[in-house]
Amino acid sequence: MKRFYLILLALVAVGVLGAAGVAAYGYYLVDDHQTLAEQLKPANGANGANGVNSAETADLIVRGEYLVRAGNCMSCHTARGGAAFAGGRVLQTEFGDFVAPNITPDVKTGIGSWSADDFWQALHNGKGRDGRMLYPAFPYANYSQVTRTDSDAMYAYFQSIPKIERANQPHELRFPYDQRALLAFWRAAYFRPAVYRQNAQQSVEWNRGAYLVNGLGHCSACHSSRNMLGANAGTADLSGGELALTSWYAPSLANGGEINLAQWQAPQLLALLKHGINADTALSGPMAEVVSASLQHLSDQDMSAMVTYLRATPAVRIEEKDLFDRALSAQNISKETMDGVMKSGAALYKTHCMDCHGATGAGVPSIYPALKGNPAIQTQLVANPVRLILAGGFPPVTKGNPRPYGMPPFGQVLSDNEVALVLSYVRNAWGNHASVVTAPEVNRYRTATLD
CATH class of the missing domain: 1.10.760 (Cytochrome Bc1 Complex; Chain D, domain 2)
Structure with a gap:
């Protein structure tokens, strides 16, 4: 459902804040x-x-x-x-x-x-x-x-x-x-006013992370779906949601089919949130602003607590087998049609994408994000990858990544149909499995606002 408010903490991958305990951090939780x-x-x-x-x-x-x-x-x-x-x-x-x-x-x-x-x-x-x-x-x-x-x-x-x-x-x-x-x-x-109270069943570090993620970090302001009155399921709701009018999508942090944080290694997630990039993934769009203005300035202890809390978020398990066949069936696409999509998409990928992301979609560690196995490419809602192809983007400038490599815009080079073809190819090559993208879907984001 549409959201009641737009807060600019959107994201291509993940985002919020966190840290550890009373004695170590000097900030009390009660x-x-x-x-x-x-x-x-x-x-x-x-x-x-x-x-x-x-x-x-x-x-x-x-x-x-x-x-x-x-x-x-x-x-x-x-x-x-x-x-x-x-x-x-x-x-x-x-x-x-x-x-x-x-x-x-x-x-x-x-x-x-x-x-x-x-x-x-x-x-x-x-x-x-x-x-x-x-x-x-x-x-x-x-x-x-x-x-x-x-x-x-x-x-x-x-x-x-x-x-x-x-x-x-x-x-x-x-x-x-x-x-x-x-x-x-x-x-x-x-709405009910409520100061955070520690969960005695969890560690001091987990509590610090929960305090910042659900409080100051207001992660749920972007990472939650909302009813027709703009309300979500609470401050701990991380079910994912589209940011109104800008059409960026803040992916679910609780859906194993989108961003399965429990499967991330802590150093991977820590580097992504602290520097805006790790060996496999880079942040862009509104989340780049979050890292630039906020997360990169937090202490290592707070970042570690953020990671601890997020990785402990219960994931809704998604059966991965047959996802591809189910996607094709839902879209009523035959194997022959899909073969044509992949052939055309591969040709476009070779011309416009392969020099940076590689023939196997592996990218270049800490420079060009991997497309193979990248969950942000395979989400059901294609807002973020479409917008990046059309308008390009840069990871944030941070102390850990002062000269980020960016992605050029292809909106003036590729038609809606060509964007749909190359993205459909990327979403289904190298073991990736996701639905086929259509030209009307691309056009929706071509005309979206940039903020």
Whole structure:
């Protein structure tokens, strides 16, 4: 079903955040209800300006900056080419356009007049400073799990950044979604504030990963399917979903037929999320932005906990045998027709793809992704590979991969039918098994928005 909100953490492969325990990481998983004012009380009489211990304040701000990175707040609250956190980025959905607000400490147009309690109210309860209910384009269903301690640290950081006076633009929603009062019914049905509580049956590292994945990381904001009112099955829902209007697809992390994380080696997944590329796979599209702006900046411990939690996600097992025959049967394609598709697709592949991805689809480790055995190529929804063929793309620029190799666009070179043929070939060569792609499917993504 279509989604209620678009958050730009989409992905070709996977994405979110994580890390390990209390003693090792210094970030507590249970809410100690210590307010910002209490945290800033002078220690041992060593006061900074206004009686506040400057060292403690600096430490709190540094911690808050890290948590803001973990939440990837900049991506949504920064317009293309605009000042950081000054708002203005448009989130397109089937319900209309949401415009992210200014969250710099400007008193007139930002959150400079907000208190730590106001900020906590927004994260935990999904309500603004004036008590208005916020639209869940702001993923407060996930942020509700953030502890008060972490919320206060984030608030301290936001109050320390440069003030930018930039007036907020109103959302442009269709009726009746522009009637904010109706949110009361949505919240009654789908939202309950709840700070994360540790699962005593799991390890400290697993709990850290769960806290960040389901809370700050708001992975389910993209990686979940939604009902007609835009609600999913909860913050731990990783069933996969298409991002409205942009037509990128965030694959299921719980479907063994899409991204079977339990079969990934931990170093493989860690490298992919930290650097945007590993020996076999590269990230592109919206997930590249997530890695660039957020994941690459996280600690190794937090990344390790993310991997631990994700790899422990229960997978829905899919029978792999006969998938190819069932796909052909469902599409009513004969063997003779399929032979023709593979012959034509192979010729196109040899001309346009083989130099980089190789005659056997093995690619070049850590440079050109392998196509053989690549689950992102074989998913039922073909949004991501079609968009990459049409528009090209680059993995993110990261410290671990400062000069990524990109894929050139073929949208002006190949027709819809040719894209369908070459992708159908890739999806069924070298032991891959997936449905045949059609020209109308390709055309749908040729005209999709690029953001």
